[in-house]
Amino acid sequence: MTSILAIDTSTEACSVALSRNGVISGIHEIVPRRHSQRLLAMLQDLLPEGIAADGGLDAIAYGSGPGSFTGLRIAASAVQGLCFAAALPALPVSTLACQVQTALRLGLIGEGEAVLSTLDAHIGELYWALYQIEDGLPQALTAAAASKPEQLDLAGSGTLVAIGSGLHYLEHFRAATQERLSRRHPDLLPAARDLLPLAQHALARGQVQMAEQVCPVYVRDEISWKKIAEQGPRS
Incomplete structure (x- = not known):
């Protein structure tokens, strides 16, 4: 069996997880704006x-x-450093x-269902994508x-299960979109352990x-990220 370390700092949650020989352990905390303070300590505990x-x-x-944006940079920087240090690939x-x-792990959705996954972009916008559950993924x-x-x-028809913090904007959705949402789970946040099946x-x-x-x-074109080799000398 494979052993994979997982890291997610993309939302208010900061979480790490480890899958080793089919056994999963992890740490998941809601720590807005404290990811950089907690991540390394969580990795050391794990x-x-x-x-x-x-x-x-x-x-x-x-x-x-x-x-x-900040959370994604924290995770990417940590993963780059760890992968360089241990000569490991990233997923x-x-x-x-x-x-x-x-949501699938928590039993909020099931096999075959269509899902609208959203995140609050905090600038009057949301990130979103549509998914369907097939063979547990x-x-x-x-x-x-x-x-x-x-x-x-x-586009399309049929009901959707809607999840994520982008649903805080629900009252601003078009009426036709709201009518398609059969169930709603606005308080859900992703957890690192759920990166593992996909990874x-x-x-x-x-x-x-x-x-x-x-x-x-980032989805938005105007945001850029410089990799380690492009960042130049550090002060």
């Missing part, structure tokens, strides 16, 4: 001997976005897909996007990144 000393890891998964996982996996029906709530336009699936398919390829997915 892996007291350190990443390099562990020697049994196959890869490191991370919530690649969309999400909080990027969509935050929106991870959130669907969290979320399959993307649309690419991740950012939009104003009143502009959210969901294992990606690893089996060889969909990995090297450390220098680790990069957040």
Whole structure:
């Protein structure tokens, strides 16, 4: 069996998880604006001997976005450093897909259901994507996007289960969109342990990144991220 470390700091939650020989352990805390203070301590609690000393890891998964700009940078920086130090590949996982996996684990959605996964972008917009559960994993029906709530336009028909903090804008959704939402779970946040099924699936398919390829997915084109090699000397 594979051993994967998972890190997610894309929302108010900061969480880490480890899958080793089919056994999952993890730490999940709601710590708005304190991710940089808690992440390394959480990793040390999860892996007291350190990443390099562990020697049994196959890869490191991370919530690649969309999400909080600062949170995504924290995770990407940590994953780059850890992957360089331990010569491990990285496994990027969509935050929106991870959130669907969290809802599935909690029994909020089931096999075959269509899901609207949302995140509050905190600037009068939301991030969103549509998924369908197939064989216990979320399959993307649309690419991740950012939009104003009143502009959210969901093509197609049929009911959807809606999840995530973007539902705080629900009253601004179009009436036709609101009518399609059969169940709503606005307080859900993604957890690092739910990166693991998606990461294992990606690893089996060889969909990995090297450390220098680790990069957040912001959705918005105007946001840029400089990888370690591009950042220049540090003051």
